[in-house]
Amino acid sequence: MKYTTFNQNSINTLDEPMFFGNPVNVARYDQQKHSIFEKLIEKQISFFWRPEEVDVTRDRVDFQKLTDPEKHILISNLKYQTLLDSVQGRSPNIAFLPIVSLPELETWVETWSFFETIHSRSYTHILRNLFSDPSEIFEDIVENEEIKRRAADISRYYDDLIFATQLWQTQGEGTHTVHGETHVINKRELKKKLYLCMNSVNALEAIRFYVSFACTFAFAERKLMEGNSKIIRLIARDENLHLTSTQHILNLWAKGKDDPEMAEIAEECKDQARDIFMNAVEQEKEWADYLFQNGSMIGLNKQILCEYVEYIANQRMSAIGLDTPFEVKSNPLPWMNNYLNSDNVQVAPQESEISSYLVGQIDSSVSEDDFADFEL
C-alpha cells in the first residue's frame, strides 16, 4: 500500500490498529485509541532538557586524574552510547512512521526520537569538554570491532523492517527480486518483522544502556565526573520512559488489545523474541568484559556488573511476559536506584531561577491595583 502524507479518506482512528492500518491523516489527540501514548508524550515533554544546561567543565580536571583502565572504561562507554543514540535518533522515525496508524502513537514515536537526538548532542557536549578535538573518538565508533558488532545486531531488525516496508509500499504484496535476492512480501511477514524489531528495540532500551550507566554512576559515587553523571541521569530518566512505551506496545499486542493478528504472531514468535533479549544480555556481558580488559575501577568489576545485567534482565523479561532465567534475586548495585530516581535529577539553577528559562510560565499574582481602571 502506497504511503501518503495526508490520507484523503475519512478514517476512524479508534478502529485502527497501532501499525499497518490506514496512514494517519489528522494529527488529533482529542480522542485516543490507546491513551497511554498521549500520556507518555506529555511526560516526555515535561522532561525537556538541554545538554548545555549541565556544567561539565570540572570533569576535564577529573578525567586527567583517572587511571588508564578507567579512561578506557569511560570513553568506550561514551562511544557505545553514542552509537545507541545515533541509531535510536533516526530509526524509530524511519521504521515506524511509514506504517503507524494512530495519531497519538505517531507523535509519541516522533517525540521519543527527538529526545534521542538530545542525547546524541549531549555526548558531543561531554566529549568536546574532555578533548580539544573529539574527532578521533567519533571516528573510532565505525572502526572499533567491539562496537561494530553491536551496531550490526541493533540495526539488523530495523533495516529488515524498513526494507520490507519499502518493497511493500512501492511494489505491493508478492515475490520481488531485488539485486538478485528474492523477497516474499505479505502483511503477515511484515507484521512478523515489526514484532521482532519492536522486541529488539525493547531489549535495547531495557538492557543495552545499563552497563554504561552503572560505570558512570560508579564514578559519581567517588565524586568523579559529576557533570557527566548528571547528563547520564537525565538520559536514563528518558530511557526509562522509552522502555515503558515499548513494553506497552508489546503487551497491547500479546494481550490481544490491538491487532488480533499481532497476538497470534506474538505467540508464534515467542522463542525468537526471547532469543533477541538473551542475545542482548550476552552482548552486554561481553561488553563488560571488554571494558574491564585492562583493569577494573574502584567499586565495580566485571562479575558484579554482569550480575546487575542479569538482575534487570529478569525484571524486564517478566514485564513482557517472558520467563526470568537468571538466579540473581537481589539488586547487586543498590546505589544505582538513587541515580535513577527522578526526584534526584536536579534542574540547572538558571532553569529554576531565571524566569526567561521557564517554559509556559504564568504570572498568577494579582494585586488590587490591577483592577484600578476596571469599571462595570
Next chain:
Amino acid sequence: MKQPDDAFCIDIVDTKCVPAGNDKTLLESLEQQGVAVHYHCREGFCGACRTKLLTGEVRYTTDPLAFIDDDEILPCCCIPTSDLKVIVPL
C-alpha cells in the same frame, strides 16, 4: 482508631507482615520497615517497583504510566486502602 503509620497490614508472602500507613506511598512504608524494594523513578513511569498484589486494594496518587498487569501494582505511587497480600522479590 489506628495510627496513620500502621493503618494496614501488608503480608509479604514468605517473608513477614509489616504495617503500612495511609499517609504515604506503599514504597515509603515498606522502606520504613526495612523492606528493600527495587525502584528507579518513584513516579510511576518506569515500572521498576512492579509488585504482584494477591489480595487487597490500593489507590494511586498519580496515574501510573508504566506497564502493569491486572494483578500488579506500583508501590512507588500507590497507597493501600485495605490490608494487602503482596509478593516482593527479595
